[in-house]
Amino acid sequence: MGPLYKRPICVLSGFTVPWLVLVSPSWLSLSGVGPCWAVLWLLPWALEDGWVSGMIAGFFLGILLDAISLGGATYVPALVALGWWWGKLGRRSPLLEGSLNLGLLAWIGSAVVGLSLGAQFLVKEFGESIFWLLHWSFLTLLSQSIVTGLVAPIIASLLLLLWRRKRPIPFLEKTRLRKFARNRKK
Template structure:
């Protein structure tokens, strides 16, 4: 069992992600686009708990979020890959603590997640590149990437501090 999963309230914070996706608080949007809430939750989790726990948390979060929407497009592969990658980064070298690093990792993660969704739309034929510019998809991708990167230093650093304390202290 992972260090963070021993604390029930840490796992329960994952339930905030679908709620925030559905609620889409207006003050936390950019041009009507919310941040990538799964990225903002998964990044500190994987950095603290490692690659296996990060990948499993990403897949689980992807399953829950895919259940909220209709259609064949899925977030599971991208979130699982991000959880594994960030978990490896958290295990190797010095701990990631700087706000700039968290913002950059969130920017890259959101770009990868949005890019995988756009690629799936292309492969499934629901959007054809020759039929005009994909401005709504690109607008959403760029706005979500920028907003997530701007929110990550604040939100992820708070979660990172709290979860590292919980993982090391063993208190519940």
């Protein structure tokens, strides 16, 4: 687990996620569906702080989001899985902060969250409305993942930079980064 969780400001920034969900600015939406704020926050956190911290953050964030939503489906499994995956990914390749990479990861993450929620709704409401529910789930998933993927390069990059600044880079990691950059030039 990285040192981000020790910084109160970094932990408190997670509480902005439910606020942003509640505000849900209409100008930042596609077909009335806003971005998946949880993914936008969790992605840089897990990339920076590792898979254990990512999973824990995903779990708490999921609980927080479940508290402000109607219920019937939970965010927790998808966010925990994403926290684990992104945490592993961040450790393997330290230069993932490229805009395109972040956008792609956020897009996949939002789709995973959407698939998880949609599947839960479908299982719960299984019946004659299945066609309508599939249609609705697909549209929501598509809109949300597109918006999240478009917004991620800005928000996730900023958060990543901010947290990089808050956390001094260890010597070993620095040398690894330099080596990686040198190999890339070659």
